[in-house]
Amino acid sequence: MNIAGIICEYNPIHRGHTHHIQETRRLLGEDTAVLCVMSGNFVQRGQAAIFEKHARAAAALRCGADLVVELPLPYALSSAERFAFGGVSTLNLLGCATHISFGSETGDLAPLHAVSECVDAPETLARMKAELKKGVSYPRARAHAVYSVLGEQAGVLMTPNNTLGIEYLRALKATQSSIAPVTIPRKGAQHDSAGAESASFIRKQFQAGSDPWPLIPDGAGDIYRAEIAQGRGPVFTEALEIAILSRLRMLQPAAFERLPDASEGLERRLMRAVALCPDIQSIARETKTKRYALSRIRRMILCAALGVTADLNRLPPPYVRVLAIGRCGREILSRARETAQVPVITKPASVRRLGGRALKLFELEAAATDLYTLAFDKKVRQGGREWTLSPIVDTE
Amino acid sequence: MNIAGIICEYNPIHRGHTHHIQETRRLLGEDTAVLCVMSGNFVQRGQAAIFEKHARAAAALRCGADLVVELPLPYALSSAERFAFGGVSTLNLLGCATHISFGSETGDLAPLHAVSECVDAPETLARMKAELKKGVSYPRARAHAVYSVLGEQAGVLMTPNNTLGIEYLRALKATQSSIAPVTIPRKGAQHDSAGAESASFIRKQFQAGSDPWPLIPDGAGDIYRAEIAQGRGPVFTEALEIAILSRLRMLQPAAFERLPDASEGLERRLMRAVALCPDIQSIARETKTKRYALSRIRRMILCAALGVTADLNRLPPPYVRVLAIGRCGREILSRARETAQVPVITKPASVRRLGGRALKLFELEAAATDLYTLAFDKKVRQGGREWTLSPIVDTE
Numbered sequence: 001m002n003i004a005g006i007i008c009e010y011n012p013i014h015r016g017h018t019h020h021i022q023e024t025r026r027l028l029g030e031d032t033a034v035l036c037v038m039s040g041n042f043v044q045r046g047q048a049a050i051f052e053k054h055a056r057a058a059a060a061l062r063c064g065a066d067l068v069v070e071l072p073l074p075y076a077l078s079s080a081e082r083f084a085f086g087g088v089s090t091l092n093l094l095g096c097a098t099h100i101s102f103g104s105e106t107g108d109l110a111p112l113h114a115v116s117e118c119v120d121a122p123e124t125l126a127r128m129k130a131e132l133k134k135g136v137s138y139p140r141a142r143a144h145a146v147y148s149v150l151g152e153q154a155g156v157l158m159t160p161n162n163t164l165g166i167e168y169l170r171a172l173k174a175t176q177s178s179i180a181p182v183t184i185p186r187k188g189a190q191h192d193s194a195g196a197e198s199a200s201f202i203r204k205q206f207q208a209g210s211d212p213w214p215l216i217p218d219g220a221g222d223i224y225r226a227e228i229a230q231g232r233g234p235v236f237t238e239a240l241e242i243a244i245l246s247r248l249r250m251l252q253p254a255a256f257e258r259l260p261d262a263s264e265g266l267e268r269r270l271m272r273a274v275a276l277c278p279d280i281q282s283i284a285r286e287t288k289t290k291r292y293a294l295s296r297i298r299r300m301i302l303c304a305a306l307g308v309t310a311d312l313n314r315l316p317p318p319y320v321r322v323l324a325i326g327r328c329g330r331e332i333l334s335r336a337r338e339t340a341q342v343p344v345i346t347k348p349a350s351v352r353r354l355g356g357r358a359l360k361l362f363e364l365e366a367a368a369t370d371l372y373t374l375a376f377d378k379k380v381r382q383g384g385r386e387w388t389l390s391p392i393v394d395t396e
Numbered sequence: 397m398n399i400a401g402i403i404c405e406y407n408p409i410h411r412g413h414t415h416h417i418q419e420t421r422r423l424l425g426e427d428t429a430v431l432c433v434m435s436g437n438f439v440q441r442g443q444a445a446i447f448e449k450h451a452r453a454a455a456a457l458r459c460g461a462d463l464v465v466e467l468p469l470p471y472a473l474s475s476a477e478r479f480a481f482g483g484v485s486t487l488n489l490l491g492c493a494t495h496i497s498f499g500s501e502t503g504d505l506a507p508l509h510a511v512s513e514c515v516d517a518p519e520t521l522a523r524m525k526a527e528l529k530k531g532v533s534y535p536r537a538r539a540h541a542v543y544s545v546l547g548e549q550a551g552v553l554m555t556p557n558n559t560l561g562i563e564y565l566r567a568l569k570a571t572q573s574s575i576a577p578v579t580i581p582r583k584g585a586q587h588d589s590a591g592a593e594s595a596s597f598i599r600k601q602f603q604a605g606s607d608p609w610p611l612i613p614d615g616a617g618d619i620y621r622a623e624i625a626q627g628r629g630p631v632f633t634e635a636l637e638i639a640i641l642s643r644l645r646m647l648q649p650a651a652f653e654r655l656p657d658a659s660e661g662l663e664r665r666l667m668r669a670v671a672l673c674p675d676i677q678s679i680a681r682e683t684k685t686k687r688y689a690l691s692r693i694r695r696m697i698l699c700a701a702l703g704v705t706a707d708l709n710r711l712p713p714p715y716v717r718v719l720a721i722g723r724c725g726r727e728i729l730s731r732a733r734e735t736a737q738v739p740v741i742t743k744p745a746s747v748r749r750l751g752g753r754a755l756k757l758f759e760l761e762a763a764a765t766d767l768y769t770l771a772f773d774k775k776v777r778q779g780g781r782e783w784t785l786s787p788i789v790d791t792e
Contacts, residue, residue, distance in 0.1 A: 240638075242636075242638045242639045242642070242770055243638045243639065243641070243642035244642070245639070245770060246638070246639035246640070246642045246643055246767060246770060247642055247643060247646060249763065249766040249767065249770075249779055250643060250703065250763055250766075250767075274779060275779045275780045276778055276779055276780050277778065277779065278774055278775065278776070278777045278778045278779075279774060279777075307646065367645065367646055370645040370646075370671075371642060371645065371646075374638055374641060374642060374645075378674055378675060379674065380674070381674045381675075382672055382673065382674045383641075383645055383670060383671045383672055383673065383674075384671045384672050
């Protein structure tokens with residue numbers, strides 16, 4: 001039995017994701033078990049997830065996943081490179097994944113491999129440095145440098161899923177992973193464009209009060225509807241604005257200096273903006289320079305509010321936390337019990353025994369959830385929720 | 397010229413307050429200058445003030461005050477004893493107040509003096525200790541002990557303004573102050589009862605959307621109306637609930653231990669309640685024991701959110717900050733320039749030069765205002781407001 005790792009956010013899950021899981025099985029064998037590493041209550045674009053992580057994990061089971069584990073906050077709220085490092089490291093640490101499957105616009109590993117090798121070559125790095133000196137953004141400098149070395153193959157860097165795929169390949173190499181990559185051509189639209197296979201579009205439907213349900217796979221829709229009925233979501237970062245501003249305004253300068261991506265004065269720009277601006281949007285706008293994408297600034301803002309510091313995603317995670325167990329989930333877990341290099345956590349309380357880095361990370365997750373739940377209906381926005389949630393089990 | 401100090405909150409100011417100022421002048425001479433020491437954006441009952449401190453100070457000028465200075469946050473958010481200590485110390489430090497005038501239900505200094513002497517007598521303290529052992533609240537234990545020594549005179553302890561008056565007398569004695577106390581019989585209702593001379597009643601009118609304006613002196617009403625038109629208030633603690641919860645949920649255990657009134661496990665009860673409860677009301681309810689008044693718990697909650705620690709009200713304030721200058725305000729200030737034992741601050745920026753305890757306290761005030769302003773309309777809820785506000789001058 002193959003075990004295919006998928007690094008994901010499912011924010012929310014849509015038919016494009018279902019298609020990706022199905023195609024992965026078609027490629028690797030119908031008995032392939034699907035092991036998802038999914039971001040938690042805050043996602044890579046620097047926003048609160050639309051539904052709580054356990055609900056999103058349960059929805060993933062309904063769409064074909066067998067086991068969902070968490071990509072810890074410090075990796076989820078970081079650059080594509082650290083996001084990929086966190087996801088690939090989690091699969092490495094579990095020790096039982098045979099493959100990693102990711103969607104890409106190209107659908108072809110060859111150009112992604114070529115670019116991923118090229119990106120770290122000394123010649124490319126030198127050209128990048130020259131480009132960066134001109135003041136262009138990091139992704140653009142990289143694209144230019146790779147283009148000047150590889151020519152047209154560099155074109156794969158133009159689209160977001162290819163770019164993330166390249167980071168997975170780099171992370172596999174950097175961690176000397178034995179996991180084999182496969183890529184599935186991404187169906188339909190890009191992240192932010194309108195369309196049925198865009199999580200971003202579906203979130204906008206929710207936010208606008210339009211009907212998002214036709215765009216969501218049925219089983220997943222049931223889960224999300226139940227969440228809404230319970231007063232948990234849909235969550236939008238806007239609902240947390242006062243909660244976030246309240247924290248930002250009490251931070252000491254040292255806290256800004258410890259932020260991920262604190263470099264070249266960006267943290268000082270952020271600190272000044274926090275001191276003056278009336279809302280998150282204007283803080284982000286005031287902090288942004290042409291070198292940095294807005295999502296990076298939004299991530300910094302969330303990291304500041306949640307206490308995520310730069311040091312927290314340098315090493316692989318100290319544990320793997322299980323969010324949801326599906327049909328073949330127990331089989332993956334029993335394999336992992338033999339192969340895992342770090343504790344695999346199902347009951348939150350067990351983290352207390354681990355202490356050290358593991359306990360610190362879990363406490364960070366718990367604190368993040370304590371902020372996240374402030375966006376729930378008052379009757380269900382109790383604190384301490386993270387410590388009460390065991391994995392969702394759905395093995396039908 | 398006499399200078400009468402009045403320690404106050406004016407939250408908001410009403411005809412009872414105007415009456416108190418007028419009666420003070422009738423008693424001490426019509427040329428008496430009135431110097432108010434007023435709490436800032438958070439008040440002694442553990443709530444956000446209904447209007448910003450500068451607006452409340454400006455309203456006080458319209459009602460007969462000549463100069464309004466700030467009672468710093470760590471004294472405002474504390475017990476009657478520390479509140480009185482902070483207010484009396486501020487008057488002492490200015491060095492130019494000849495009298496302190498306070499309202500009381502009795503209107504007679506004699507029983508207040510008698511009780512204030514009795515409260516600190518060894519015999520009373522011994523009896524109090526015995527009462528406290530029975531598990532009754534501190535005010536009740538004190539009342540019983542004083543009653544057992546003084547008999548019926550202890551009855552003055554039954555009402556809130558008498559009780560506060562006794563604390564002023566104790567603070568005058570404890571600080572060996574040369575300021576002479578006078579008391580004005582309080583007209584009309586007590587703090588929390590319905591009626592035209594109750595700030596609490598007027599706040600409820602605002603909150604219920606009823607018409608509060610007939611209860612507010614005209615000049616003050618103009619100030620408050622202008623504030624509302626600008627999007628600044630009326631502020632209710634409820635509007636800050638998410639902002640406060642957001643901060644409480646990120647506090648480390650050590651922060652709870654440093655809180656004022658952290659004793660007998662109250663701080664641990666609060667910490668547990670914060671971890672579990674969905675709102676401030678339920679946190680307060682869960683934390684409360686029969687020994688402690690709800691306002692004490694509410695103050696602890698605000699202190700936790702604002703970073704006010706127990707050590708901050710032990711010493712007299714390191715500066716006196718001017719909020720508003722009225723008709724004889726400049727004359728009081730020029731006297732104070734000769735008599736003051738600490739810097740008298742008009743421009744916020746000057747605090748930077750003072751450094752040390754003064755700068756720390758001002759930064760605490762600035763941070764508190766940064767939380768407070770989150771209750772303003774979005775367009776005017778910028779951070780950094782505390783550093784931009786010079787005294788209101790209204791010398792007509």
